[in-house]
Amino acid sequence: MVYATRKFTFSAAHRYWRDQWTREENARVFGHLTVVHGHNYTLEVTVRGPVDSRTGMVMDLGELKRLVGDAVIARFDHADLNQDSLFSSGNLPTTENLVRAMWDLLVPKIGGERLYRLRLWEDPTFHVEYFGG
Amino acid sequence: MSGLRLTRSYHFSAGHRLESPVVDAEENARIYGQCYRQHGHNYLLEVTVSGELDPETGMAADLGRVDAAVEATVLRRVDHYDLSATVAELQGVITTGENLARTFWQWLAPALPPGCLHRVTVIETANNVFEYCGEETERGARERR
Numbered sequence: 001m002v003y004a005t006r007k008f009t010f011s012a013a014h015r016y017w018r019d020q021w022t023r024e025e026n027a028r029v030f031g032h033l034t035v036v037h038g039h040n041y042t043l044e045v046t047v048r049g050p051v052d053s054r055t056g057m058v059m060d061l062g063e064l065k066r067l068v069g070d071a072v073i074a075r076f077d078h079a080d081l082n083q084d085s086l087f088s089s090g091n092l093p094t095t096e097n098l099v100r101a102m103w104d105l106l107v108p109k110i111g112g113e114r115l116y117r118l119r120l121w122e123d124p125t126f127h128v129e130y131f132g133g
Numbered sequence: 134m135s136g137l138r139l140t141r142s143y144h145f146s147a148g149h150r151l152e153s154p155v156v157d158a159e160e161n162a163r164i165y166g167q168c169y170r171q172h173g174h175n176y177l178l179e180v181t182v183s184g185e186l187d188p189e190t191g192m193a194a195d196l197g198r199v200d201a202a203v204e205a206t207v208l209r210r211v212d213h214y215d216l217s218a219t220v221a222e223l224q225g226v227i228t229t230g231e232n233l234a235r236t237f238w239q240w241l242a243p244a245l246p247p248g249c250l251h252r253v254t255v256i257e258t259a260n261n262v263f264e265y266c267g268e269e270t271e272r273g274a275r276e277r278r
Binding site for chain 1: 139140
């Protein structure tokens with residue numbers, strides 16, 4: 001089993017706000033994150049599998065780039081995450097929720113066996129890893 | 134557990150030298166080489182926690198609490214100090230990356246919600262990285278939870 005990781009970058013805006021809560025409650029829990037702001041995100045996608053003896057590859061990284069580009073980067077790059085249908089109905093676009101949403105978008109494309117880990121960096125000081133489940 | 138692991142990165146600068154009290158100077162110089170001399174690093178510290186996702190906040194940990202715990206239990210004690218001389222809590226500890234990672238874990242774990250600390254990573258230089266995930270017994274208990 002070999003693990004291969006490809007990095008992607010995208011930039012997006014978001015804010016944390018619950019309509020059900022008062023202004024004071026939102027400010028207490030989310031602080032300055034209630035204001036619309038943005039990040040340069042980095043997404044690391046790790047796939048795993050046996051090395052194909054003909055190509056010497058776990059997966060064609062060009063194919064991986066296309067799949068992630070179509071399913072995730074095209075959707076979220078230079079977008080307002082709060083406007084995405086995945087983040088309506090009270091599902092806030094936190095790094096935790098975003099990485100899980102990306103997992104759900106990528107599993108049908110890459111396959112649950114091959115997709116091993118997503119690591120989403122909101123900025124150089126904070127990242128979340130997700131292994132599914 | 135939710136399958137989510139959250140990592141925050143911090144930095145601190147500190148002096149140190151590696152010296153074992155149980156061997157003589159010649160042997161220390163042989164074991165530790167240039168690290169036997171007084172020197173220092175711009176350290177990076179990564180703290181990884183895991184937790185249940187709160188559906189209301191979309192968050193699996195309170196990063197403000199993690200920041201406060203790291204500041205109070207680790208950074209305040211080590212930033213701009215000489216780890217091998219002026220940090221009382223490190224007396225008797227040979228300040229290798231291994232020992233620092235394990236010591237920081239011991240300082241930090243009680244300041245965080247039980248079982249949420251997953252890994253402490255001490256990056257001494259870009260080439261030297263030390264990870265500690267707790268003892269096997271702690272890890273087993275954490276994973277069963």
